[in-house]
């Protein structure tokens with residue numbers, strides 16, 4: 017069984033990563049200050065059949081860290097762990113009980129806040145990696161969580177500086193550990209909707225990245241053999257071009273409605289060029305879903321796998337179109353109307369959750385919802401349903 021050390025595991029991203037890894041067969045060793053919270057997470061994981069242990073460690077205290085490392089090393093030597101397969105440095109300090117350390121001039125920070133932020137954000141990860149390197153297996157991973165500061169470090173200097181230092185540690189170690197086949201990467205998310213973030217910034221929480229999404233990226237990296245990368249996660253996983261192409265797909269759905277067919281549309285784009293755009297066809301013609309039609313046309317047109325293509329669909333694709341896209345080589349689909357917002361019995365083959373199923377696909381296929389276009393697309397779906405049900 018693979019063993020992963022996760023710091024900052026009692027809340028937020030650390031907790032989400034712990035649950036994700038435990039679910040995917042890792043023994044997770046959770047590190048944080050609060051034993052109450054850790055104990056609860058360990059119980060939850062064990063109740064679902066996972067393996068978890070916790071270590072109560074104050075990462076601002078070097079002696080405390082040393083004690084923790086010794087315990088882990090003893091467990092490795094005793095054969096309780098067959099080495100370490102992942103060190104995930106997630107802990108960081110950006111607030112205390114009373115305030116968020118943001119929008120503050122550097123000179124107004126308390127000295128202890130500065131040193132604690134550096135200790136947890138940079139010194140502790142360095143010492144943990146340093147102490148455990150001899151026990152890391154070939155093919156193991158180190159992932160350091162940094163952060164994306166869209167407006168620079170102003171107002172956040174200690175946190176910002178600790179994260180930038182951690183990124184440099186990541187690059188340096190990746191280079192040095194290449195020959196030992198120990199992979200070192202970073203993840204740099206923008207604002208993440210953790211419990212703490214939501215508490216301090218309720219107005220921004222709905223636009224922030226979910227901890228689960230970041231946990232998924234941790235797992236992706238652990239399954240790969242890339243090294244020396246810092247992966248940035250933005251609040252949105254789509255851009256203006258995606259919105260433009262999705263609008264085009266929705267316009268096809270409106271055209272479809274005007275032609276008396278179910279209002280659905282699809283567009284396939286490669287390198288900024290529209291390869292196919294389709295409406296749906298009235299039943300009972302066999303090839304009636306626009307996504308499937310667009311896929312067939314694009315394959316005929318390009319005469320190759322659609323590996324570099326993106327599929328835009330007005331509706332969340334059904335399982336047939338999803339499978340067809342997968343087999344055609346498409347790995348990212350952008351859509352407007354969520355399946356949960358239309359009657360499954362009429363618009364879909366079942367109410368099976370795609371996302372559970374997608375996780376089991378051999379290769380990752382990403383489904384991105386652009387919620388802001390949902391209204392634009394769903395109006396005619398509702399009108400059509402009213403007319404035809």
Ligand SMILES: [Zn+2]
Nearest residue numbers: 305333334337
């Ligand atoms: Zn379909």
